Structures are given as structure tokens and as C-alpha cells.
Amino acid sequence: MPGRKWYAVSAIVLVGGLVVAGLVLFSRLQGLGDELQQVMVPGEVELSLDRSGTYTIFHEYESMVEGRYYSSPETITGLAVRMTSGASGAPVELRAPPARATYSFGGRSGVAIFSFEIDRPGSYRISAGYPDARAEPRIVLTIGRGFVSGLVKTILGTIGIAFGTLAISGTIAVVTFVKRRQARRQAAGTP
Numbered sequence: 001m002p003g004r005k006w007y008a009v010s011a012i013v014l015v016g017g018l019v020v021a022g023l024v025l026f027s028r029l030q031g032l033g034d035e036l037q038q039v040m041v042p043g044e045v046e047l048s049l050d051r052s053g054t055y056t057i058f059h060e061y062e063s064m065v066e067g068r069y070y071s072s073p074e075t076i077t078g079l080a081v082r083m084t085s086g087a088s089g090a091p092v093e094l095r096a097p098p099a100r101a102t103y104s105f106g107g108r109s110g111v112a113i114f115s116f117e118i119d120r121p122g123s124y125r126i127s128a129g130y131p132d133a134r135a136e137p138r139i140v141l142t143i144g145r146g147f148v149s150g151l152v153k154t155i156l157g158t159i160g161i162a163f164g165t166l167a168i169s170g171t172i173a174v175v176t177f178v179k180r181r182q183a184r185r186q187a188a189g190t191p
Contacts, residue, residue: 002183006176010169017165021158028154029105035150036142038065041079041128042135046086047143049124054117055145056097057081057126058110063140072139074111078130079139083116086123092116103151110142 038060039045049055063070083092097112104110118124128141 002176002179004176004180006172010172010176013172014165014169017169018162021161021165024161025154025158028157029151036060036144038063039126039128039141039143040065040138041081041141042130042138044125044127047124047126048122049118049143049145050121051145052118052120053145054115055143056101056112057094057114057116058101058103058142058144059113060108060110060140060142062104062107062109063142064107065140069107070138070140072137074109076113076139079128080131081114081126081128081141083127084125085118086125092118092124105151113141 036058037047039047059072059074059076060070061072061074081094083094084090085092094114094116097115099112101112102110126141126143
């Protein structure tokens with residue numbers, strides 16, 4: 001007859017797996033936020049984009065920048081955004097994002113407002129302003145490559161770890177219960 005210690009093993013596997021899932025989620029979310037470059041607008045900022053490919057510009061309507069909290073309405077109107085290559089000055093085409101993408105983690109919330117593609121890494125200039133040249137409201141734009149897909153992979157991976165842990169822990173507990181019951185029935189002489 002399997003000992004009751006296997007129930008403890010099941011509980012340890014469950015708790016350990018959930019702790020690992022939490023640590024993976026926490027560490028990946030912190031790293032994902034670091035991949036986003038924050039820009040305060042209205043204004044003009046030079047960006048260093050280190051990989052070619054498709055990028056997304058988010059309006060980060062809840063944000064922390066240099067120790068200050070910024071909050072703005074989720075929908076902004078009238079803000080004109082332009083992007084140019086730092087090397088040639090050629091305009092970079094800003095398009096509507098292919099899908100509505102939002103995020104909310106660690107006191108930061110954002111919504112995708114543009115996407116763009118670059119052929120080569122380098123320096124790029126983003127400028128944004130209001131048509132009447134007003135300086136307020138100041139808002140935070142964030143620029144990132146693969147951020148939403150990375151966030152989805154992180155969440156799905158964490159869910160996978162949690163459910164995998166639950167399945168393993170549950171299997172250990174069920175097998176222990178069934179084998180203990182069978183052993184008791186055999187000891188009692190019942191088929």
C-alpha cells in the first residue's frame with residue numbers, strides 16, 4: 001500500500017509548480033516592460049531601434065516615467081504623429097495596427113495606435129504634437145517590437161506551467177488514492 005507521504009508529494013509538486021509559474025510570470029513581465037521605449041509628447045525624440053521588422057506605437061495612458069505617474073484618457077484626439085529615418089530623413093509610414101492590442105501590468109496600461117516597419121536598425125526620429133501647437137496634455141507613447149506576442153506567450157506559458165503542475169499533482173493524488181483503496185480492499189478480502 002502506498003504511504004500517505006504521496007499526498008504530501010502531490011501537495012509539494014502543486015505548490016512548487018505554482019511558485020515557479022508565478023516567478024516566470026513576474027520575471028517575464030518585468031523584462032517585457034523594459035523592451036518598450038517610452039517617449040513623452042508633444043515633442044520630438046530620437047529612438048534607437050536595434051532590429052529590423054514591425055514595431056508598434058502604443059498610447060500608454062497609465063504610466064510611470066522617471067518616477068512620475070502619468071494618466072490620460074485612453075482615447076486621444078488630434079495628436080499628429082510622424083516618424084522619420086535618422087540617417088536619411090525619409091518618412092516612415094505609420095499604419096493602423098493590424099489588431100486592437102492592449103496591455104495592463106505593473107501600473108502601466110496601453111493601447112496600440114500605430115504600427116510601422118523598418119528595413120534596417122538604426123536611429124529614427126518620432127515627433128508628435130497637436131495641430132494648435134498646445135503643449136498639454138502630455139502623454140506617454142511607447143514603442144516596441146513583438147511586445148504583444150511576447151506578452152501573450154508569457155501568459156500562455158504561465159498558464160501551461162500551472163495546468164501542467166495541476167495535472168501532475170492531481171495524477172499523483174488520484175493514483176495514490178486508488179492504490180491505497182485497492183490495497184485496503186485486498187487486505188479486507190473483498191474483490
